[in-house]
Amino acid sequence: MNKITAAITAVGGYVPDYVLSNTILETMVDTNDEWITTRTGIKERRILKGEGKGTSYLAIKAAQDLLRKGNIDPKEIDLVLMATTTPDMPVASTGVFVASQIGAVNAFAYDLQAACSSFLYGMSTASAYIETGRYKKILLIGADKMSSIIDYTDRATCIIFGDGAGAVLFEPNYEGLGFQDEFLRSDGIGRDYLKIDAGGSILPPSKETVENRQHYVFQDGKTVFKYAVKGMADVSEMIMQRNNLTKENVDWLVAHQANKRILDATAGRMELDEAKVLMNIEKYGNTTSATLPLLLFDFEKKLKKGDNLIFAAFGGGFTWGSIYLKWAYDTK
Ligand code: UT7
Numbered sequence: 479m480n481k482i483t484a485a486i487t488a489v490g491g492y493v494p495d496y497v498l499s500n501t502i503l504e505t506m507v508d509t510n511d512e513w514i515t516t517r518t519g520i521k522e523r524r525i526l527k528g529e530g531k532g533t534s535y536l537a538i539k540a541a542q543d544l545l546r547k548g549n550i551d552p553k554e555i556d557l558v559l560m561a562t563t564t565p566d567m568p569v570a571s572t573g574v575f576v577a578s579q580i581g582a583v584n585a586f587a588y589d590l591q592a593a594c595s596s597f598l599y600g601m602s603t604a605s606a607y608i609e610t611g612r613y614k615k616i617l618l619i620g621a622d623k624m625s626s627i628i629d630y631t632d633r634a635t636c637i638i639f640g641d642g643a644g645a646v647l648f649e650p651n652y653e654g655l656g657f658q659d660e661f662l663r664s665d666g667i668g669r670d671y672l673k674i675d676a677g678g679s680i681l682p683p684s685k686e687t688v689e690n691r692q693h694y695v696f697q698d699g700k701t702v703f704k705y706a707v708k709g710m711a712d713v714s715e716m717i718m719q720r721n722n723l724t725k726e727n728v729d730w731l732v733a734h735q736a737n738k739r740i741l742d743a744t745a746g747r748m749e750l751d752e753a754k755v756l757m758n759i760e761k762y763g764n765t766t767s768a769t770l771p772l773l774l775f776d777f778e779k780k781l782k783k784g785d786n787l788i789f790a791a792f793g794g795g796f797t798w799g800s801i802y803l804k805w806a807y808d809t810k
Pocket residue numbers: 508509510513514517518594633634637638698699700701702703706735736737740764792793794
């Protein structure tokens with residue numbers, strides 16, 4: 479029997495209806511459309527409104543979209559991997575709830591947290607499980623309700639992030655398609671530059687932490703930017719070299735949507751034509767764990783069987799890496 483590789487065989491996605499545009503942000507903080515557009519490439523982001531709706535709401539919608547489009551029986555799913563930085567609650571895995579809600583009653587489920595690299599690392603985990611032959615259908619969901627941890631009085635962060643979810647199904651492939659190689663890194667030096675100070679075990683939530691706004695995301699954008707540009711470009715170049723890939727035979731760059739300038743720098747180092755760089759940052763902003771699957775969701779029709787895709791991400795921690803995957807199907 480041929481070697482088992484792990485292929486993506488279905489894609490789903492969901493973004494909430496409410497659009498938070500740059501124009502609206504201008505009325506909330508001291509910023510302007512021109513600054514946001516030129517510094518980040520973002521024009522608008524989606525925000526999940528409504529009492530009691532958490533990340534699971536987004537994840538369930540994305541998973542249901544995948545199940546419907548792929549005509550997949552949720553009872554056949556073996557594992558639901560939930561990549562998220564904004565779980566519904568600190569204890570009680572969001573993935574477990576999502577699995578039950580979508581009818582994946584024969585699956586086990588858990589959450590995976592690596593900030594903006596959560597989904598990329600999840601691709602590695604899902605692929606490894608498939609390659610062992612132990613599981614046949616793994617649903618990997620990337621979902622974040624970033625609006626739940628963003629301070630909408632802080633112009634340094636509130637212009638960047640948005641809410642959304644995407645999902646992919648991993649299955650065994652016997653034609654050599656799917657996951658090919660990975661180069662994943664992390665460095666604890668990043669902890670000072672992108673974090674939420676309070677609410678964890680070091681600084682449990684209190685009246686003071688809330689008053690000091692320590693339950694919101696803090697980012698030293700300039701420093702993160704420098705590490706991200708170098709990190710994403712380095713790993714993407716490395717994965718190309720190691721697999722004898724060139725600017726000609728890489729078909730698509732599927733990279734974390736944090737800042738258009740970081741994407742341009744990564745594509746530049748790979749010498750990739752702009753047309754090969756998938757981009758939707760202008761309409762969703764940075765949706766953390768959801769950026770990679772939302773790119774697949776938006777551009778699925780362009781992807782052809784056998785295409786060479788380079789995935790890349792950089793996130794808090796720091797966490798970063800690159801994955802080389804051969805696309806496994808044509809969309810009708
Ligand atoms: O996804 C996880 C990883 N995260 C990232 O990859 C994010 C990486 N960082 C970035 O994308 C960028 O650093 C930002 C978009 C966050 C900020 O862009 P920047 O070009 O690094 O700006 P900056 O923070 O250096 O600020 C430049 C100026 C400052 O004013 P002065 O000191 O030069 O007078 C800021 O106060 O722009 C000011 N500024 C703003 N002005 C208008 C900062 N935020 C805003 C704003 N509107 N929203």
